[in-house]
Amino acid sequence: MRNKKNLVLGGAQFGYSYGLKKNKIKKNEAKKIICYAKKFGFSEFDSAISYNIKKDIYKLLVFYDYKISSKLPFFKDIKKKNLEKYIKNRIDNYLKINKIKSLYTLYIHDTKIIKNRKTLKIYFNILKKFKEEKKIKKIGITIYSPNEILMIKKNLSPNFPDVIQFPCNFLDRRFCNKKTILLLNKFRTNVYIRSVFLQGLLLMNNENRPKFFLKFKKILLKWDKQCQFSYKQKLFNSINFVKSLKFVNKIILGFDNFDNLIDFTKISLNYKKKKNFKKINNLEKDLVDPRLWKIN
Numbered sequence: 001m002r003n004k005k006n007l008v009l010g011g012a013q014f015g016y017s018y019g020l021k022k023n024k025i026k027k028n029e030a031k032k033i034i035c036y037a038k039k040f041g042f043s044e045f046d047s048a049i050s051y052n053i054k055k056d057i058y059k060l061l062v063f064y065d066y067k068i069s070s071k072l073p074f075f076k077d078i079k080k081k082n083l084e085k086y087i088k089n090r091i092d093n094y095l096k097i098n099k100i101k102s103l104y105t106l107y108i109h110d111t112k113i114i115k116n117r118k119t120l121k122i123y124f125n126i127l128k129k130f131k132e133e134k135k136i137k138k139i140g141i142t143i144y145s146p147n148e149i150l151m152i153k154k155n156l157s158p159n160f161p162d163v164i165q166f167p168c169n170f171l172d173r174r175f176c177n178k179k180t181i182l183l184l185n186k187f188r189t190n191v192y193i194r195s196v197f198l199q200g201l202l203l204m205n206n207e208n209r210p211k212f213f214l215k216f217k218k219i220l221l222k223w224d225k226q227c228q229f230s231y232k233q234k235l236f237n238s239i240n241f242v243k244s245l246k247f248v249n250k251i252i253l254g255f256d257n258f259d260n261l262i263d264f265t266k267i268s269l270n271y272k273k274k275k276n277f278k279k280i281n282n283l284e285k286d287l288v289d290p291r292l293w294k295i296n
Contacts (some may be wrong), residue, residue, distance in 0.1 A: 005041060005043055006176065006248075006250050006251055007033070007040075008045065008046050008192065008252040009044065009066070010046050010194065011051040011053060012048075012051060013255065014030060014053050015047075015048075015053040015054075020210065023256035025255075025257065026257075026258070028056055030056075030060065031060055034057075034219070035064060036258070038065075039091040041065075042253075043066065044069060044167075045066040045067070045068050045069065046192075046194070046252045048107075049072065050071070050074075050237075055098055058098035059098075059099065061278075067104035068100055069106070069107065069140070070103050070107070070140075070222065071108075071109040073090070073109070074109070075087070081128070083122060083123075085198055091136070092135075098206065102137065102261075103135065103137070104137050105136065105137065105139070105140060105162070106139065106140065107142045107163070107165065108120075108127070108141045111144060111148060112282060114148050114152055115155070117155035120155045120156055124161075126145065136189060138161075138162035138190075139161045140162060140165060142168065143165070143166045144166065146180045149164070149183055150183075153183070153187075156201045160189055161189060162189060163189060163193075164192070164193055165193070165252070166182065166191075166194070167193065167194055168193035168195070168196035169195055169197065169198050169202060169241070169288075170202060170238055170241045170242075170280075170285075171223070171288055172275060172288035173279070174288070176245065184247060190250065191248050191249050191250070193211075193251055193252065196251060196252070197230075197235075199287070199290050201213070203234050205229065205231075211293050212294050223280060232263070235264065236267045236270070239264070239267060271288075
């Protein structure tokens with residue numbers, strides 16, 4: 001693999017049932033995953049206050065010297081004049097309870113904030129103070145669409161976050177256009193990508209996909225054929241694609257269990273940089289955006 005230090009361990013499955021399979025990592029597997037991932041080259045852990053990850057997990061992460069990042073929860077009905085004090089208390093409490101000295105990156109997670117110039121600047125200035133106090137090293141913003149980069153530029157200028165995190169995978173290439181990449185380069189922000197396996201959809205066979213995806217059968221069949229209907233080939237192709245993106249600094253990867261992590265490490269060792277796969281065009285937004293999936 002080109003650079004193992006660019007790997008970030010996704011934390012959602014450590015806190016709750018996540019992805020299409022709704023899997024949550026069992027306690028007896030958590031230590032094995034955290035330990036083995038660190039040995040392989042994962043250096044960061046992507047978490048969120050809302051994940052409700054237990055203290056024992058954070059204790060392991062601190063022990064294995066992971067850089068821990070987190071996301072602010074959605075704050076409702078908090079007056080702007082009380083916002084700084086409220087967020088400060090939440091962060092201080094989060095660090096104290098989980099015995100974390102400081103966070104590597106703290107993300108603004110609510111995209112509604114990005115749309116409001118005044119509110120975004122309030123949040124950014126609060127995080128800026130945290131950075132000055134060394135409670136966090138970097139300020140981040142998580143987004144879902146390229147248009148939100150333009151909103152950040154419009155509403156936060158002349159400032160820009162240290163890190164921008166967004167979804168990107170073989171099917172979802174919305175951020176891979178030249179205009180977006182040039183804008184990211186202009187502001188010299190670190191780019192982190194998530195949803196590399198599209199919450200597990202890219203690794204599934206057609207018979208295992210929820211009924212919601214029947215309307216995308218033709219598109220997903222093209223992917224299946226390119227991967228020769230093989231789980232390992234799907235895993236390889238997914239990794240191969242994101243590793244080829246030169247504008248990406250870090251890749252966030254989540255696993256359902258220890259076996260999934262082992263599969264990834266074996267596939268990664270056979271990574272072929274120059275291998276190309278045919279792009280699948282004319283994708284609908286409700287296929288690549290999990291927020292729009294209608295699944296029971």
